Amino acid sequence: MFLAFVKTGTRVCLNGRYFPSPNRNVLRKAARLSPLADAFNGVKNADGTMENAPYTGLFQNEVLRKPSGFNELVAQATRECRMLLHEAVSPSRTRKMVQVLDDMSDSLCRVADLADCIRMLHPNEAYRTAASEACQAIGLLVEELNTYPELYNASVRSAGRGNDRTQLLPDTGTDQIDKRVLDLFVTDFELSGVQLRDPRKQAEFVNAAAASLAIGADFVEAAHQPAILRPSDLIAAGATEVPQFDSLQVYHPIVDDPRAAVRAATYRVYYSPVAGQEERLIQLLQMRHRMAESAGFASFADRATLHSLAETSERVGLFLDRLVELLAPLARQTAQEHLTAFTEFPGDISARQGDSHPAQLLPCDLPYLLGLRRSSVHHEELSDYFSLGACMEGVSQLADCLFGLKLRVEPIQPGEVWHPTVLKVGVYSKMHTLGSELDRPIGTVYCDLLDRPGKPAQDCHYTIQGGRQLPDGQWQIPVITLQLTLTPPSKTLAIPLLSLGQVENLFHEWGHALHSMLARTRYQHVTGTRCSTDFAELPSTLFEQFALDPRVTREYARHWSTGKPPDSRDLEALQRIAVGRGLGQSVELIQQLYADKLLRLGGEFHPSIMISDLLSACNCGYEHLTDRPLSPEHLVRGLVDQVEENERSASELLNSIHSPGLHQPGRTPRWPG
Template sequence: MGWSRLPLFRSHHYVCRRLLATRAKLSPLADAFNYHGLKTNDEQRNKTTGLFGYSVLTSPHSFQSFVKSTTEECHILCNEAISQTRVRKMVQILDDMSDALCRVADLSDCIRMLHPDEAYRYSAQKACQLIGQLVEELNTNSELYNASVRANSTSQKDKLIPDIHMDNVDKRVLGLFVADFELSGVQLQDPCRHEQFVRAASLALNYGSEFVEGCYSTVTLPSKYVANSYSDSSELIHPLSDHPDPFVRLSTYRTYYAPIDGQEKRLEQLLNARHEMAQAAGFENYAKRATLHSLAETPENINEFLEHVCRKLRPISAEVVRKQLLPIVKNSYQKITTHDNVPVNSNSKLIWPSDLPYTIGVKRQTLCSHNLADYFSLGACMEGVSQLASCLFGLRLEVVPVQPGETWHPSVIKVHVYSNKSNSIEPIGIVYCDLLDRPGKPAQDCHYTIRGGRCIFNGFYTQSYQSPIITLQLTLSPSESSATPPLLSLGQVENLFHEWGHALHSMLARTRYQHVTGTRCSTDLAELPSTLFEHFALDPRVTLEYARHWKTGQKPDSREIIALQQLSIGRGLGLSLEVSQQVCISYQKLYIYMPILHYYS
């Protein structure tokens, strides 16, 4: 299902002609993202709706009825599935059930993270917990599991008539449903274990939510640590890793990542609950359960892969550190050896974690000294996404007005995705773009599948297609005035393209069943389309097609083209170190779930 502190993004309804004259008009799509979306017209203003267009979601209390109606729907579907007289394929019934559950769970997960109203966040959090409990109750339902196994049997005599007509797609998806059942240990036919699993799964869900919430607790840095940079205390959104003062980098890094009261206990509770889940389901530990249906298949294989990556990267990383980054660190520390009588470690043989982003950034800037920020307004970058979607996939992006109550914040922009190859006037999907930072918004970039795409059946035949609904979350800095657009750093440009890669994956999947649509594919593969799409972002051949100066609308000139080419070269600098950091994080996660492995050092 998918995982700030600046002033609120100010919407505007009127811009004087003098301001309009100081900026270029790029395209309707680009201008909508640069200058606060589209106004709601009078006709739409009179049509109130609920979140994401669901008329039932008009208040925090409506989540309770949303969960209740979904629970009733799932019980009806469960009775249909175990009936000996059912007329639909088992896989169709299970997918209907999965669609109903995911619609509540994923939507609620999005709202609990992004809605500025605490009452909405609390209600959405409770909805997530209740649906999570319902999922595990269904996953440990022996009657439902046995009926699914019979439908999935290779023996024709064990099947009901509807399941005899399954094709390879039906069989594959039904097999995935059966595999999900067995992750809960339902095949062990032990009621005590089933109860233990449901209880542990509920605890794990609660502890996980509490831990994530704790990760976004306010972090303040007293002004005495950074002279002339902060007021009495400043709220840290992230460590100031690009600051030229090494003391500022180190102190903000240590402060931001300092232990948070109660977090260690919550983590221990989460790990214990997941371990209990795994053992109740018949697994040795949670790592064995989590990797069973992955491409790697076992924790041991993952460990071996990480060891191999480490061996390959270590000499490359050491060379980059010694020749490229250490001179920058040394120069940085030579400029300042003390700060408010606090000594700074000036050991030129070491690069602290707090130094890494700064040194890589400085080195990349030496390769590309030209300032290109004015060419990467949010609107221009969205135009790049749109051009790529059209060129590669025959898709068209169009910003549309929202109805009152449809979104959780005025800065959210609604995009319809159309197929140029279709004669239909209906979009093939909808993307809600919550891209700008605001107080209280989690500092992360992610993709939520609010509703998965799938076929709607009339008996055995497809009647229509349920279009996907997606939310994209980024934390881009809003512009300082309504006359200027948000300008993206190069890393933010890549992140924007990455998240749109996820969204387009969901748009293009067009699978028969929502259980496997878009990013609901194998976890190993979910990042592949987005990573590929991200690599287009700063390739000079692509960038020149969409990069436009926000004031003049002009393309980059010859000097800036050279800078773009240097930028493309510089992107690879430090990549080995960044991947090495990810390997360390992977090792840590693997270790806490399976500590008996021997790790490469």
Template sequence: MAQRFIIRDGATKHDMMVSDEGGHSQQHNITSQQAGRLLFCSQHKNIGFAVASFNTKPNKLLSLQFTANGSTGLFGLPELQEPGGFYLLKENAIIETQDLVDECCSHNRSRKIVEVFDELSDTLCRVADLAEFVRIAHPQPRFSHSAEDACIAIGGLVEKLNTHRKLYDCLSDVVHRGDKFPTTDVDKLVAKLFLFDFEQSGIHLSDENRGKVVGLNESILTLGQHFMTGTLQPRAIPKVNLSQNIRQHFAIDGDNIIVSGLFADAHMELTREAAYKIFLYPDPHQEHLLTELINGRHTMATLCGFSSYAHRAVNGSLAESPEFVVSFLKLLAKEIMPRAKKDFAEMESMKKSQYAKSRSLAPWDVPYFTSQARRSKFQISGSDLAPYFSLGAVMEGLSNLLHSLYDVTLQLQEPSNGELWANDVYKLAVVHGSEGVLGYIYCDFYERQGKAHQDCHFTIRGGKLLSDGSYQSPIVVLHLNLPPPNWGTPSLLTPGMVENLFHEMGHALHSMLARTQYQHVTGTRCSTDFAEVPSILMEFFALDARVLATFARHYKTGERLPTQLVEKMVASKSVFGASEMQLQTFYSLLDQRLHGEERWESSTTTTTHILEQVQNEYYGLPYVQNTAWQLRFGHLVGYGAKYYAYLVSRAVASWIWQQYFSQDPFNREMGEKYREEVLSHGGGKPPRAMVGEFLAREVTPHNMVEALMMDLDHKKVRVESALSL
């Protein structure tokens, strides 16, 4: 896989922010200055209107008439009235790119080189990221195909830039010797980020080694694609090998049993055990693909001057080094062990009470008894709570929270003809009380046929300071899969959907509230372990009883969600939190071991051998012989050497919550401080130093683990309190 230096590695990961259980991408100005209808306000007189606005679908059917007179085109771009407009956008970007490359390489350059590079990045991102979203999300094939062609064309252009030696030399000279124009710390940091992204393709190496890096990148991409395909493949075994009393629980194809997952919710233990052992049985081909992938990454990283692939992946992050990551994870593993042991003891007790001939707790039991405990302890379900979480009520709660914290309101805007890709998309302007419009959020909330089943945040255009002193407003899309309203019933959300919506809005706010000089580091365009901090912090607000009390009410009667139900709902999310955190720690340590300097003991060591060692040392339940769950773990492709980021992000978000918002989740002073000192900088400041300054305490493994342990202790108290109601 050839790395992109203009659309940098860190940016491409987060320009499409995907919700992840373990946890899991810049655009054109919308020129319409239509006065938006005020959608949300804290005054009670506007509450009904706010709920009504989101409890019915938009009905602007004309927005789909892409060829009608007066159409502005997708996202307000006149070029995109028709699919062929992508050709024009692409050609213009190519011309502008050449002019900017010439400017970078000119002896008569009249501005800082980092300013030229950022404009070059912005020129390519505004086409590439827009096209990537349309390729994925547009329901009409003619638009998605044209967008895909633009993606391929821009990708080819970036490949040429990756090998443009003169362009690299000009940037490298400025980074190492200084620019001929005065530069700031931000200028220097962003220039270094551009240089690092440039060098990931090996342009600074000899011709021979650069060719090796290019070949390795392509091989790694192919191996990753094949490995991902293999993670989803069902496993077939002769049905005679399976006990007759559980065969009916699986699909049967002739003489074979087909096992397509772990059957974690199956009541019979034998069914769960069989599914676990069959589905996770080691696959030699998957083992080969993963080994070749990891070895290829290591070789590529060392060719580029890194000690390991982990050093390459963590460079420039909040953690800054694999040594910091491993120190944090090992300390966390030590601290979490006694708490997780108590969780497992309770699960084992549940198992003994449920089964007459019970065996010891096993890995296939953990998801089942976690789910059982949440239901049995609190006697609530998502369907019981959904009537209190209409989409309109949740959006009202979000808006009131944003107004309290940041003096921000959301204004529902009437889209121009042709601006949308589907007729059920909402357009919001994010408006600050004194700064005016900060940016635009397009809310593609409802599930529909052919729509990707992932909750995502897409950056369509990044914010940046323009040469005339104005600011290029960011544009993002929130891409969810909520049930649509029907037959007079609004879209009703489960608590998990509410949490996901808050999470994705956290990403959007990072883009909206950032005010960076350069788009290359705006909003979520920062390291993985810092990009998730704002979104995870929003989950704390979503699970706070005081916040929920402001908007959770029955869509028919207007009745508030009873306090006891609020407490039980929040507590249910905290059940067995220690064992869940231990599992994430174990996953992260395995990922670091596979990608670190000390990866293999000998040439005969396999990833499964390493799995067994790490699991037996750091997880509370022993490894099950002849299983290899890592061969089903697709995150090793997308988050190689970065899976730890979820825990680091959660630690920092917990720390921020405890220090600034736990006492008062509506505190304007704290909200504005958080925006000014953290969100506004995007990736424009070294994240660890920035977080440390904000928290007035050094970010160390010990301090982060302490924050996570405090969070677990609070959750334990929450569970005990709810059980006493």
């Protein structure tokens, strides 16, 4: 991404993107493809907006016409949970306990998940504040219910556990699905320490949880505030040419810019200390540690990993340490053979070093350098075939081919969405096994895919409403929101074009969405991505693998202007990309592993440990654990073998391709005028 400096009074805003081929005619009219593709490409009259429809609230919820509606949602959820609580502990209960608990969970999640989405994505501060307060209120209510002894005891009896195994008549007819989900609810109760039967500890847990929610909300809000970049920051990073501007709002580091000074300056500014953040972080870790102790755990990390595949925090640490040990030599070799050569660029990384010192690769350099090295296996205009609309057509075709699903852009009522760029997609099934007809969707996906000021720079999804089977046999349809940060259309380019990495991210997030659409679980507590954490990323990762496979790409990739499919040369380039993108996986994994180690250490935080101690421990490792047997060794070896194979194949491909002038004169980037 190039930085374009657009003057707005005394402030400068970021506005621009990287165009692989600057000589193309960017003002040409976009080609019409399909109704779905045209809607996402912003073609006029393609989105089916309901112009004369009555005004509604967010997600068609009438009470959310105004921010205060969140108070009504919280109050309604509280009333419903109190009624369900009375039913759950009543000796005359007529429904299965798991049904009552799932109703309770559904009431809570409908508010909490919706509010979590709005507090992150809504451009109006009043809505964000109200949504954040709703998240905290529901979170506190959840912990109060989790520590309610009578509810826990009734659930344990219904599950046939404990000393008192007297079950009410409705629970004698539970099947394996009922028992499994009920056990998960009981497990959630026990993570709050309710089984310890200590009122003082339970009260301490609730208080610590409430404080954790409040501090966490403040921490997240401060973390997403834009940083301010000034000319002096660029000069300090080694820039020799700096445009005239006062300041620039940076919403995320610009790590894919060809100028090392821009990468370094935006990285340092964005991650520079924020007033009060370290204090908030320490308080948050303290509250989480207090929660864990109150619930009978040695640390928050032990509480979080208890029911995971790893089972203990120590095993997580062993797994991460072993991966670092095995991948570090490969990452070092990859960096030396494929990345340090790029320090020959004038005014780039080498400008930060003296002539007598070797060039230093900083974290802000790696995404750009890896992308540059990988880009030597394909020609620059390939992204012309990956407009947002074309990629969405690819998602739709793949969903149809694999699952018999059809995606259709739906009309949006005024007030239904939080920003005019949000599109609504209905998911329809052509399979009778899902019990749906083409005139009624099996799910809804709200797509907030374009970047804008103030929007968090992350790709993720929110489950607004979980799917489940209703008492009458019908299905409560899932409602999902997808969030990406794609470069929006501009005066120079009328439609969004995606980089290859963004194409993969789009397919990945839609993998999550389709997982939720197809789950069709009896209970919403385990629907879609609410399944086991160890499994949640598998469907999305598998769906992502189709994104750039030439056999799939040839079916959906279309030139944004001509509408023509890629020719044989383009398809050959895609084939090379499929191999070349394996280059640098070891380097990226090492970065991720050190971040994971730091997070894990944060979970073991004790008030006597300071942040500097955590960083020191992360750097030096855990020598005292090296004599312990590593139980997940087969997982480590399997991952390392796969990375080594990908790196080797990519390296062989790159070495066999004549790359024209990676260091040729004239490639040095210039500041835009």
